[in-house]
Amino acid sequence: MGLDVSMAVCYALPVLVSLLVVRFAYVKYCSGHPHLKLPASAAGMRCLIVLGSGGHTAEMVNVVSTLQKDRYTPRYYVAALTDNMSLQKARVYELSLVQREVDKEKAIENAQFVQIYRSREVGQSYFTSIATTLLATLHTMWIIIRIRPQVILCNGPGTCIPLCVSSFVLKVLGLGWSSIFYIESIARVKKLSLSGLMLYKLRIADQFFVQWPQLQKKYPRACYAGRLM
């Protein structure tokens, strides 16, 4: 009996692994191309917008204010739990889109605000970081599964890495599909940020933008399309 089970595992495991590898290759191949051709009257795509302190949010609000709101809706804004300012700024922006007081309820349906655990706070001990990183990763996975974003927009705060990696894992597992757009922060002139470098090297982002031409020369797969600020 025990032998049968181990035999079954021996046969099933390679099959499963090769299926995953094939799927992984397929997802990689599809990155950089839209997954589905959109019908002309698409109802709107669920958008995950990652915010962060230190100028990240201001840049992101500039992008969102230029987006066609009917195409990119509903919008889920994500920021770290300790970052009170960013979501507040996004909320102010979303409310500014609504002219009449009676429409405010509806506006909040189109825009939601999500807080996320940080894997590590500045100055946190190495040992407790392991537990908090695990917690943060599970929490991010849950958020991605719950929202199932079709579009992810981010520009560099550390919180975007677990979000992007989780959504990539879900793509490989066939549980959802999101196109990731990464715009490196304007503060990065000569070198990519750690988040940017990871997404660039792992080729997880479908489109990768930088805001300085000299940075594009250094990272040829990146795209330079002007400054956001």
Add this chain to the structure above:
Amino acid sequence: MGDGERRMVFVTVGTTCFDALAKAVDSELVNEALLQKGYTHLLIQMGRGTYVPSKVTGNSTLQVDYFTFSPSIADYIREASLVISHAGSGSIFETLRLSKPLIVVVNEDLMDNHQSELAEELAERKHLFCAHPQTLQKTIEAMDLTALQPYVPGDAKPVVTLINKFFGFPVD
């Protein structure tokens, strides 16, 4: 420049702790340099810093005042004739957008000092002056405000157009 004209220098450290900058602007040499350039008031937003500048009032000298935080830094920037700021992109672009002369002082104590990249690049393009706490006095003495080039704000449209193209949306 009339006698009664108020020309304020606004110093901002944002939400950071940047005592080296507060100390530098509070020094006699920097005060002297600012007076020489015709500034009358110095207002320091000191954030979480522990160094407390000395308040100075009186007509014959540079008048110094300070506070810790304010919800709207923009009002002070608007009022200022010169802004001296930490290297955070928020304050930099807020000041440039309001077309105020700007000296960015780089905090050398920060671990990951990528911030100096932005200040140096914008200084090279003549949109602002870039200094360190110990070179601030020299920068003020040597600065020529007429050499500054106005900053044309960026535009998110090209990026959004490419995102729209990616999804096959018609370009409008």
